[in-house]
Amino acid sequence: MLDRRSLLSGASALAAVGLSAGTALAQTASAKLNATFDAIFNEMVDHSPTGATSLGLDTGARAALKAKLDPATPQERARYTAFLEKSVAALKAIPRDQLSGMDRINYDTVLWDLTQSLNGYKAFAFGSPGSSPYVITQLTGSYISIPDFLDSQHAIETKADADAYLSRLKAYAVLLDEETAKMQADVAKGVIAPDFALQKAITQLKTQRDTKAADSVLVQSIIQRTKEKNIAGDWGAQATRIYEIAVVPALSRQIAAVEAVLPKATHDAGVWHIPQGEAYYIYGARGGTSTDLTPDAIHQIGLDKVKELNAELEKVMTNLGMTTGTTGERLKVMAKDPKFVYPNTDAGKDKLLADLNKQVEVVQAKLPAYFGVLPKTKVTIKRIPPATELGAPGGYYQPASLDGSRPGAYYINLRDTAEVPSWTLPTLTYHEAIPGHHMQISIQQENKNLPMLRQISGFNAYIEGWALYSEEVAAKDMGMYADDPYGYIGYLHDALFRACRLVVDTGMHHKRWSREQAMAFMDANLGDPNETEIERYCVWPGQALGYMIGKIKWLELRTMYQAKLEAKFDIKAFHDIGLTAGAVPLAVLETVYAEWAAKL
Numbered sequence: 001m002l003d004r005r006s007l008l009s010g011a012s013a014l015a016a017v018g019l020s021a022g023t024a025l026a027q028t029a030s031a032k033l034n035a036t037f038d039a040i041f042n043e044m045v046d047h048s049p050t051g052a053t054s055l056g057l058d059t060g061a062r063a064a065l066k067a068k069l070d071p072a073t074p075q076e077r078a079r080y081t082a083f084l085e086k087s088v089a090a091l092k093a094i095p096r097d098q099l100s101g102m103d104r105i106n107y108d109t110v111l112w113d114l115t116q117s118l119n120g121y122k123a124f125a126f127g128s129p130g131s132s133p134y135v136i137t138q139l140t141g142s143y144i145s146i147p148d149f150l151d152s153q154h155a156i157e158t159k160a161d162a163d164a165y166l167s168r169l170k171a172y173a174v175l176l177d178e179e180t181a182k183m184q185a186d187v188a189k190g191v192i193a194p195d196f197a198l199q200k201a202i203t204q205l206k207t208q209r210d211t212k213a214a215d216s217v218l219v220q221s222i223i224q225r226t227k228e229k230n231i232a233g234d235w236g237a238q239a240t241r242i243y244e245i246a247v248v249p250a251l252s253r254q255i256a257a258v259e260a261v262l263p264k265a266t267h268d269a270g271v272w273h274i275p276q277g278e279a280y281y282i283y284g285a286r287g288g289t290s291t292d293l294t295p296d297a298i299h300q301i302g303l304d305k306v307k308e309l310n311a312e313l314e315k316v317m318t319n320l321g322m323t324t325g326t327t328g329e330r331l332k333v334m335a336k337d338p339k340f341v342y343p344n345t346d347a348g349k350d351k352l353l354a355d356l357n358k359q360v361e362v363v364q365a366k367l368p369a370y371f372g373v374l375p376k377t378k379v380t381i382k383r384i385p386p387a388t389e390l391g392a393p394g395g396y397y398q399p400a401s402l403d404g405s406r407p408g409a410y411y412i413n414l415r416d417t418a419e420v421p422s423w424t425l426p427t428l429t430y431h432e433a434i435p436g437h438h439m440q441i442s443i444q445q446e447n448k449n450l451p452m453l454r455q456i457s458g459f460n461a462y463i464e465g466w467a468l469y470s471e472e473v474a475a476k477d478m479g480m481y482a483d484d485p486y487g488y489i490g491y492l493h494d495a496l497f498r499a500c501r502l503v504v505d506t507g508m509h510h511k512r513w514s515r516e517q518a519m520a521f522m523d524a525n526l527g528d529p530n531e532t533e534i535e536r537y538c539v540w541p542g543q544a545l546g547y548m549i550g551k552i553k554w555l556e557l558r559t560m561y562q563a564k565l566e567a568k569f570d571i572k573a574f575h576d577i578g579l580t581a582g583a584v585p586l587a588v589l590e591t592v593y594a595e596w597a598a599k600l
Contacts, residue, residue, distance in 0.1 A: 033091075033099060033103055033107055041451070041453040047080075068168065073178055091111045105592060106454055109459075109582075110454070120287070133541065135179050136179060141179055143208060146172050151385075184257060190274060190275045192264055194265060204388060205255045216243060284540075285298065286542075288549075289586070290459050301548075305499035316489055328525050332527025340423050344416055363435070375438065381433070395411060397410050397441070408433075431467045440583075444582040450582050464550055465552075472551070495548075497526060498544075505545055518534045518537075550586065561597055
């Protein structure tokens, strides 16, 4: 970290060696930039207890954060908005023309991110701009995130850690009430989630509330982990008291508040139905794609990709003797074929997880042929907690802590194994683990040449676009489906799925499609209405656009530089340059590759 003293000593050193004024200015600008990044990062972490824990930074001077959770109050929103304003102003005060190389890439990346966030917080006085316009739904709210956070990210090694866990359990009840109040304030402004999103939230909230303390992960987690570490104390009794006296009543209050809103909710799926909804979607699409593509343009890209991928599916299926019905109808038959379904039992789910771990080992051995830089951090595969699996997506990735003490985790939804036939699992694993999310995010976090702020930054289209592109690397470069034609259909299915997302997301939020119309489009093309996914897009406007838009950009850049560089093009170098640059907006990714190619 650069402080004022190091900046002064650096300036003195520059003068001592007699550097030119231009070079000195550039180094001074670089030093100011990195000092500003450090200040932004430190303020960000200091005000986010959950963020500090996720990053493994809740120790030492920040140890007190381990007993707290991020507040959801109007005061916190005002503080965060002021922080964004201050941060943007500080970056704009640094002369960009005096920066070069990765300094300029870092500058453009962070400024884009902070400006996008600031614009959202200034324009929309509801929800969480950049995430969801709705505080509590089947996918949003602390009732979804905090139980798993406490269980999987709050480390317990000492009595102090266990005490901090109990403090956070109390804070969870407070946070639930803060979010209940926040939702009620938004409802007064006319911001009400669709009825189906609220209905599922109520179901999940009741499941959590009605779980006895002895069976709750919130209580079981501290009992089990203090026992493992031989930490003396009746932690179960203390956690049970807090759970029954504070958490359960707070859950009941939130349930009552959501139930009171439900009669006011409509069945309209798109964000257009709320005040400023159309503007919010344009904002969400920009954040989701890190481009200025219009919803109409994205919709057409989706339709074109759906047509292209359906044509390829037709060829592959015909070669396998699958010729009856549309490709969507044939996919539906495959999805229901018992030979592709694991038993929907604990033993069957354990076998599924074991098979995925073996699959990761196979692809791990192939990585060195396509990547020079490999992640040091391991990845674990876990099932999504049963308490939240009803509204959760099919799979997602949780990054490792910065210090490597907690590995990366790929979560898969096993609420019903019939929803994840075996021919779909390889591609999902490449996407979430390696060479997808785990590889990309771990390399970024492990790259000490990036400022800390960049090590933890994320851009949806870059991250999800990479994961989708990595599915193609596994399929077409690594040959992972050479002896698995049904797995290759799974790869095409998932690519088609992401193309359909472009159509249905813009369809619901921009063209005012109904939830049922979007489900019908999914069903016609994929043989599955994807109800859970459609409802996800309803409450996360624009997020689903980043996958295919990002993949298209990665492929476009690869094709462009293969043609330009010819014999000089090296696939390992191409991948390493993109990954070590860290997550960036797509326009900045173009600059990264242009500067790389210019040096060859």
